Amino acid sequence: MADVILRNISKRFGAIEAVRELSLAVNDGDFLVLLGPSGAGKTTTLRLITGLEQPDSGSVMINGRDVTLDPPGSRDIAFVFQQYSLYPHLTVYDNLAFPLRSPARRVPEPVIRKRVEQTAELLHIASKLNNRATRLSGGEMQRVAIGRALVRDPSIYLMDEPLSSLDAKLRAELRLELKRIQLELGATVLYVTHDQVEAMTMATRIGVIRDGRLLQIGTPREIYENPTDSYVASRLGTPQINLLPARVLSEIALPAGTETVGVRTEHLQLAARNGGPLVGRVHRVEHLGEQNHVHLDYKGQMLVTLADPREALQAGQEIELHLMHPLYFDGAGQRIPAATH
Ligand SMILES: Nc1ncnc2c1ncn2[C@@H]1O[C@H](COP(=O)(O)OP(=O)(O)OP(=O)(O)O)[C@@H](O)[C@H]1O
Numbered sequence: 306m307a308d309v310i311l312r313n314i315s316k317r318f319g320a321i322e323a324v325r326e327l328s329l330a331v332n333d334g335d336f337l338v339l340l341g342p343s344g345a346g347k348t349t350t351l352r353l354i355t356g357l358e359q360p361d362s363g364s365v366m367i368n369g370r371d372v373t374l375d376p377p378g379s380r381d382i383a384f385v386f387q388q389y390s391l392y393p394h395l396t397v398y399d400n401l402a403f404p405l406r407s408p409a410r411r412v413p414e415p416v417i418r419k420r421v422e423q424t425a426e427l428l429h430i431a432s433k434l435n436n437r438a439t440r441l442s443g444g445e446m447q448r449v450a451i452g453r454a455l456v457r458d459p460s461i462y463l464m465d466e467p468l469s470s471l472d473a474k475l476r477a478e479l480r481l482e483l484k485r486i487q488l489e490l491g492a493t494v495l496y497v498t499h500d501q502v503e504a505m506t507m508a509t510r511i512g513v514i515r516d517g518r519l520l521q522i523g524t525p526r527e528i529y530e531n532p533t534d535s536y537v538a539s540r541l542g543t544p545q546i547n548l549l550p551a552r553v554l555s556e557i558a559l560p561a562g563t564e565t566v567g568v569r570t571e572h573l574q575l576a577a578r579n580g581g582p583l584v585g586r587v588h589r590v591e592h593l594g595e596q597n598h599v600h601l602d603y604k605g606q607m608l609v610t611l612a613d614p615r616e617a618l619q620a621g622q623e624i625e626l627h628l629m630h631p632l633y634f635d636g637a638g639q640r641i642p643a644a645t646h
Pocket residue numbers: 318321322323341342343344345346347348349350499
């Protein structure tokens with residue numbers, strides 16, 4: 306059983322409130338992704354769990370034990386950083402063995418060998434064990450860095466944007482592998498990123514964080530389909546949700562209090578003009594291969610939606626917009642629940 310509970314933790318650096326009364330539970334076997342922009346407090350949250358930072362208030366529990374005041378070394382945690390952080394003069398084997406060779410652990414050498422070889426297999430780097438760390442590609446180096454966390458069997462793996470230094474293709478590849486490995490090991494992971502695709506594809510749950518506050522936590526589907534506010538709605542989905550001021554939609558009935566209407570691709574149907582109340586104009590069509598991005602001008606508001614590339618849409622063409630179950634938000638950006646409309 307491995308779980309981590311944060312209770313109301315806050316951390317301030319001078320005038321900056323990096324983390325504000327954040328409460329969070331990472332359950333056994335969870336792959337919890339903290340998703341937020343730069344400066345949201347993601348790294349600070351991880352550092353508070355490791356003990357590299359002390360909270361100003363609140364507590365950190367690991368496996369039912371309050372570790373808030375414990376030094377970092379005594380917490381049963383493995384951390385993967387954004388940068389590779391390998392020992393360049395050591396071989397891949399020795400880099401992987403390193404965390405097990407600390408005098409405090411006293412792991413016998415045959416056990417180390419077994420763990421290192423298993424980990425290398427898991428990460429598909431078994432053939433590189435004798436290479437020096439510097440003689441690896443970026444993707445291989447990051448695999449080794451992840452491997453250094455995996456050789457141990459901690460309560461929780463903390464990962465701080467471990468794929469962000471890789472190119473898009475490698476990132477996609479390692480994303481799949483990390484998820485496979487997590488499932489194979491039944492590992493508990495807290496992973497921070499600003500990449501919504503990583504969050505959507507790997508997470509069992511996503512926590513959306515902004516300005517040190519946890520805004521919402523739920524499964525990727527819950528966060529995508531049922532965002533509690535317009536900021537959370539805009540964090541997931543490509544193209545991004547269109548947020549239209551209610552005043553440009555006076556032709557249609559909106560729930561009381563609506564100030565903004567959130568329109569994702571699946572909430573919008575385009576049709577030839579046929580007397581419907583909402584008429585826009587195609588501004589630009591971007592052909593992306595399997596789909597088109599259509600940029601529409603609706604009363605001076607620019608909307609982006611997906612369309613089938615076989616649909617003949619031309620810039621300048623007038624087109625009807627049909628909204629299907631869009632999301633409604635009040636003046637403060639809070640969601641107006643479906644039950645009230
Ligand atoms: N040691 C520190 N001293 C002063 N300010 C800090 C320190 N560490 C973090 N901060 C500030 O706290 C806020 C949160 O930083 P943090 O690194 O946790 O954000 P983040 O979400 O991880 O961002 P990024 O995605 O850019 O890594 C930022 O405003 C940052 O400048």
